Amino acid sequence: MDRLHKLSKLRSLMDEYKIDYLVIPSNGPDISDQVREHWKIIAWLTGFTGSYAFVVVSQSFAGLWTDSRYYIQAGKQLAGSGFELMLPGNLKSSDHTDWLAENTKQGDAIGFDGRLVSVTDFRKIKNKLKNRSVRYVTDSDLFTKIWTDRPGLSESVVRDHLIKYSGKDRSQKLAEVREKMKKISVDNHLLTSSEDIMWLLNIRGNDLEFSPIMLSYFLLGEGSAVLFADIGKISEELLEEFSLLKIGIKNYSTVTEVLSSVKEGSSILLSPDTTSTALYDSIPANVTIVEDVSIPGRMKAVKNNTEVKNIEHVMIRDGIALTKFFCWLENNVGKTRMTEFSLALKIQELREEQPDYIGPSFKTISAFNENAALPHYETDPVLSSTIAGSGIFMIDSGAHYNGGTTDITRTIIIGNPSPKQKRDFTLVLKGLIALASVKFPAGTKGYQLDMLARKFLWEAGLNYGHGTGHGVGFCLNVHEGPQSISPAANRTSIEAGMLISNEPAVYRVGEYGIRTENLMICYEDEETEFGRFLKFDTVSLCYIDRNLLERDLLSRQEADWLNKYHEELYAKIAPYLEAGEKNWLRLKTNPV
């Protein structure tokens, strides 16, 4: 069935179900940005494969909204689909909710699948249309009817996430979450982010391509606990453990039914950003809903000492693989045929050799020259560029290990760099160093620190369009909240124990892109009469390409930072290398 045919079938169904406008989000019922094939409705319908989009369909309109990182890709992929790429032409109509506000009439019916639209997103629509009396049809799952060869849902196995990795057992975590619930006087806590549940129960699954997660819900009360998941995925041993902790197991799909019988007059804490409209609406009206980031969501962002030690250990493992990769690349480029895609495979193979490796933490971005100018370039097996001649090569990759998750970007030069490339690279590095070196008072938000990574770029009239840092899970999602370092007003303070990325960049469309990314852990620094102060420690271990460095642009302190970083990196990684690799790394990490 071609895409125009799919669209036409969909419109017939909409007509039948009396839906004037159908809204389709890009996520599955877990409302995260990693989507299983079963839920890739937008890709099936429109051909667009990016991770973020909203689609609106009416009898006379079919449009897709995404964000700037996907404009070029979406433009190509939507060709011939019948779908229009909706670019933000003016401030007034910047997203699909604005479009709906401008185009719907009194009495129109707006339909969507309530399992897929978060409370927050539904509210945005309702808020924009509040002056209009439209009808909402929230049980509009039309695709089951027309998507006949739809992929099924995976069958995975859940494993124990051992205490030597987690540092805290599940009974203690349950007790701590219950204690926090008591403090804020909530009777029930609904967990809708599966990663929160993995953390809470010290388990890991493999329902998703890039996260060791079992999709699930969890309902925690003072004396009750129910895990909503497919019981078949859980081993006898774990079931016994759960039973001892009085955790009941119910089928994933029964969650709305259980929610509808939450005790009258009680209260329930949930996050409207990750709770679907379907779940939210099943809660009885006389239950008080308290909306906030989930308690495990906040707790898991702060890594405990065991986790921190594991992360530091994993960074050495990851650093060994990265060193071997770049050493191999430099020794073989121009001799062995290599493409962006083959290099993405190569780095994965080298990581697979490391103990405790689980899998990639996201799809590797391996990009040469102008491809590196696309922050979220998709490295295609067939179309990917050959690495030949000279140019900028950027690789953004990471892995899950039992002892933590990595995410690192390095940009290197193949052949000789231009002065402009060196300047851009050095300005990015200066930003990375400024953020890595900052000392800041407790209570500081990520948005206060973001500009440190940009200031030198701004001075040169440069900038980058994404945030500077995201939280990173512990053998969970590589992107994890609630903290971030970005221009957006995220109200979560950076706390000691948080793991966060530091990834300034510059993208010159049609030419090249440069990004350097390390992970950092936040630590306590000192306490003065002005309060507690915190600092970062960079934990990622991979050399930074001195061939791209314009030494004169570095201050003495910046050069000291780089030399110290390289010295420590060499001391940690060299013992695990072969002689040739060791010599190579010595040269790469010599002082500047």
Add this chain to the structure above:
Amino acid sequence: MDRLHKLSKLRSLMDEYKIDYLVIPSNGPDISDQVREHWKIIAWLTGFTGSYAFVVVSQSFAGLWTDSRYYIQAGKQLAGSGFELMLPGNLKSSDHTDWLAENTKQGDAIGFDGRLVSVTDFRKIKNKLKNRSVRYVTDSDLFTKIWTDRPGLSESVVRDHLIKYSGKDRSQKLAEVREKMKKISVDNHLLTSSEDIMWLLNIRGNDLEFSPIMLSYFLLGEGSAVLFADIGKISEELLEEFSLLKIGIKNYSTVTEVLSSVKEGSSILLSPDTTSTALYDSIPANVTIVEDVSIPGRMKAVKNNTEVKNIEHVMIRDGIALTKFFCWLENNVGKTRMTEFSLALKIQELREEQPDYIGPSFKTISAFNENAALPHYETDPVLSSTIAGSGIFMIDSGAHYNGGTTDITRTIIIGNPSPKQKRDFTLVLKGLIALASVKFPAGTKGYQLDMLARKFLWEAGLNYGHGTGHGVGFCLNVHEGPQSISPAANRTSIEAGMLISNEPAVYRVGEYGIRTENLMICYEDEETEFGRFLKFDTVSLCYIDRNLLERDLLSRQEADWLNKYHEELYAKIAPYLEAGEKNWLRLKTNPV
């Protein structure tokens, strides 16, 4: 009547009116931080004279909440009042709304004067108490009954704010505001901030001690316009002008009545932060209320070219007065008796000599040594310290001129500074220079820039507890929104034409305080492939005390900034000085 007696009378009245908890804010019905004597209820009742407080009274409790700048002052002033100073002992109970949430019971009646509590503040209370069924009594004006010698409201005269100052005539402003209303589809716009109305109508009044404002409301429709004010304050000439523009005048107190007859089904734009509950509640239920910063509130923040030119001119006038002041101070200290208060008077006298001077833009903070450690020190006529011996002297002052408003802080050393004082002063200066020199992309928010002014202090374990920059009105309020530069997540971007302060500081309790403050205007810098970039230009003109400078802590670029600032300052101010002053300024502005 002493304060305990007042409290007891109030409690009797509360009993009579069946109010369990009475909430009293520190503002008048204009909901701004400048309050006329008539509305200084908290000062009358408790003795506390700070500009920000909330009071809660019940039969068994009387407490006052204020912010950290007033803790010491409030502690002293509340002694013997029967009122407890409510310090934030724990995070859970940080303000009066939290206290109410913890202490009220089902069925309790919470009373306040609806004219004095903004919609936003009322919502905070309701939100905190949402799980409780309490009653709200919003017409509780009990003080008219017990405050028998209450001061009346001022009679002031409104004057024309000439086009040579404003740069845009009132008809054009009205047309532009109406155009913006049309764009966002609102039928009516209620203006509740008198400064917005002064700006819109190009008038100035004198109802307030420190702002040339006539208290008023304004209701603007597509074809209608009503000014709510005392008609007696407005000249015949202005009345005629208004009549030509079809602006009706109604009595200030009729605003609720007029609001209650806003056309059914229409929409009205207002700001919940500055609109009182009484006004809000008078709007009919079927009128759609659109809540946002007022349109004139946003427009007046961006100064036009005429205003910018006037501001630059006024800065020279102000700089002359400041130079004469510091020259006189240095020549007379130790010879003539001087106190903090006499110096505050002296600086005002010197400004009065300047053309177009209107009055002080706020109460001068003139503080010596440990008094300077209180960011909002009140310079008392009787108790103020004598300037003698050696020490740090800080003076924060400003004035309104027809051509703009000034606000400047300088810290100087009398005698010899300690190394610690020099280091602190220089770290503050480095922050000021970093912010003054930054280049940033259009769309940047103040919270992204704030840390520039703090970074060097943070590195030394220092910080300051207030924001770095506030907007400044044009011959209006010295504190003006919507922009700010502070750690708080203010969503207004810094735009070209905005006037904003730059005032990093360090306060060492019991020792001394250091603050250096300049005003800056934002300008366009350049446009690159990465977008438009903006920069600041410092417009305040007064020397920075080199005797407090630790030159070794300044980078070459920072020293260059300071030298350039001093050079331009000398060139602009010197022509207006007498020979002795000129020589003195030459020495003060020599390169470092």
